[in-house]
Amino acid sequence: xxxxxxxxxxxxDFATFRTKRYVIYSLVVTPLLISIGxxxxxxxxxxSAPIPPSQLPAIISGLNDVFNAFSFLFVLxxxxxxxxxxxxxxxxxxxEKTLEPLLATPTTDGxxxxxxxxxxxxxxxxxxxxxxxxxxxxxxxxxxTKLGYVYFPNWTVAVILLITVPLISILSTEFNVIISARxxxxxxxxxxxxxxxxxxxxxxxxxxxxxxxxTPANLLIISAIIVVIDALLFSLSRATFRREEILxxxx
Amino acid sequence: xxxEDLTLRVDEGEVFGFLGPNGAGKTTTVRMLACLIxxxxxxxxxxxxxxxxxxxxxxxxxxxxLVPDNVGLYEDLSAYRNLDFYGRPYECTEAQRxxxxxxxxxxxxLWEVRGRAVRTFSKGMKQKLAxxxxxxxxxxxxxxxxxxxxxxxxxxxxxxxxILELKHEKRTIFLNTHNLDEAQxxxxxxxxxxxxxxxxxxxxxLMESLExxxxxxxxxxxxxxxxxxxxxLGLRYVVSSGNRLxxxxxxxxxxxxxxxxxxxxAGGLIQFITEKHATLEEVYLKLVRDEQ
Numbered sequence: 001x002x003x004x005x006x007x008x009x010x011x012x013d014f015a016t017f018r019t020k021r022y023v024i025y026s027l028v029v030t031p032l033l034i035s036i037g038x039x040x041x042x043x044x045x046x047x048s049a050p051i052p053p054s055q056l057p058a059i060i061s062g063l064n065d066v067f068n069a070f071s072f073l074f075v076l077x078x079x080x081x082x083x084x085x086x087x088x089x090x091x092x093x094x095x096e097k098t099l100e101p102l103l104a105t106p107t108t109d110g111x112x113x114x115x116x117x118x119x120x121x122x123x124x125x126x127x128x129x130x131x132x133x134x135x136x137x138x139x140x141x142x143x144x145t146k147l148g149y150v151y152f153p154n155w156t157v158a159v160i161l162l163i164t165v166p167l168i169s170i171l172s173t174e175f176n177v178i179i180s181a182r183x184x185x186x187x188x189x190x191x192x193x194x195x196x197x198x199x200x201x202x203x204x205x206x207x208x209x210x211x212x213x214x215t216p217a218n219l220l221i222i223s224a225i226i227v228v229i230d231a232l233l234f235s236l237s238r239a240t241f242r243r244e245e246i247l248x249x250x251x
Numbered sequence: 252x253x254x255e256d257l258t259l260r261v262d263e264g265e266v267f268g269f270l271g272p273n274g275a276g277k278t279t280t281v282r283m284l285a286c287l288i289x290x291x292x293x294x295x296x297x298x299x300x301x302x303x304x305x306x307x308x309x310x311x312x313x314x315x316x317l318v319p320d321n322v323g324l325y326e327d328l329s330a331y332r333n334l335d336f337y338g339r340p341y342e343c344t345e346a347q348r349x350x351x352x353x354x355x356x357x358x359x360x361l362w363e364v365r366g367r368a369v370r371t372f373s374k375g376m377k378q379k380l381a382x383x384x385x386x387x388x389x390x391x392x393x394x395x396x397x398x399x400x401x402x403x404x405x406x407x408x409x410x411x412x413x414i415l416e417l418k419h420e421k422r423t424i425f426l427n428t429h430n431l432d433e434a435q436x437x438x439x440x441x442x443x444x445x446x447x448x449x450x451x452x453x454x455x456x457l458m459e460s461l462e463x464x465x466x467x468x469x470x471x472x473x474x475x476x477x478x479x480x481x482x483x484l485g486l487r488y489v490v491s492s493g494n495r496l497x498x499x500x501x502x503x504x505x506x507x508x509x510x511x512x513x514x515x516x517a518g519g520l521i522q523f524i525t526e527k528h529a530t531l532e533e534v535y536l537k538l539v540r541d542e543q
Contacts, residue, residue: 016327097319098323105337106313
């Protein structure tokens, strides 16, 4: 497999997506809502009113859990953002009739699929990181004077952003590329593709109900599991990519 | 079965036309030869490479160019960007891509609009661009699937002239078409497909195959003396439009001088003499209908 060919396909997709407004909106709006909305909520809750010194330790302890849960929302975002690009990747090429000439080039299924994964993964992760940076800066601005220290960055968010987020993004991307190669309609692809969010929401609920504690160690364990799923999904995507079926049976 | 009992050979530098009704298997054949779909049985080769052999598939794709029945261009990208993208997987250098894009776009009158998004192009411009895309890696073998379909006559002519240019460059061209006139003008040989190969040959051979060769003689007047002279030569004839004799011949180059001599000797006044044969359209319709 020649990685540069995947990069060529990914670069073409980047150029194509730049012209599609709904992709730009989906990449910008969700991270921005979270990164501005959550600090605004905290500011409304604690930023505007003085806190009695006696209540401060309890509030700080509660905020730790809330902040970790907020941080984990970026894992959810990393799972959601690739849906629009990933689901469009193969079915979009088919609908625009560009798949046949692409398949006629000397590129392998693996190179095409990896290119599609890169094309959905990179913008999603970059948008997630941008949202996370804005989130952390605003949260620190809102809370540092009350807490007496700067909460972000910390080890938990570092593991989330540097390890869990990219892995979840790859997982979501691969899942959606597989869906895109199996259905013949963009809407159906998006509906099936959105199923990827369910396990992530389950993990989020588990953290909120203290069933799973978001410590760096637990996050590393979750990430290790995701690495295995990522590898399995890529193998599955290659095994289930049926170029003949896509060319002859999709209408 | 989309295609069966298909045996044919296309030689290097030849333009082979593939005619057939919708659903005859023309596109399926091209897709099989371009290694896009696999054959269920049989053998096929492109040069030294075997179709159906996974190791050869990438090599075959490198040496062929394909213009599919749907142009399939990235509508939001510019013409130049489309071509540049397609040149890369073939491992063309940047200089090669630049040179070929400029050469072909100038040749087809698209150089000035190279920076425009393809979605702003007319159908004919897109078709030209799709042909250039197939040439970006300078393939010696081209598969063209209905390259002039749905184009206005002017664009059809431009595309046809361009294909003729490619023919002069000694490229091997496999042309799927519904356009019988186009096939007759461009192709060295033609195959008529209707899931099976119904007929194959040069356009002339196919046209002769329907009714044999005929010589049409237009006279001032067809008299009994003239028809008697033709009968004495042992030739069959029919009188058409009152003053034309359509005579069955097997070797007109040899037989026509004798026929002319006999008619003149019988007092016939010859105005014109032409070779008459069935049109490719007549041959095509007969063969396809017979098959159905």
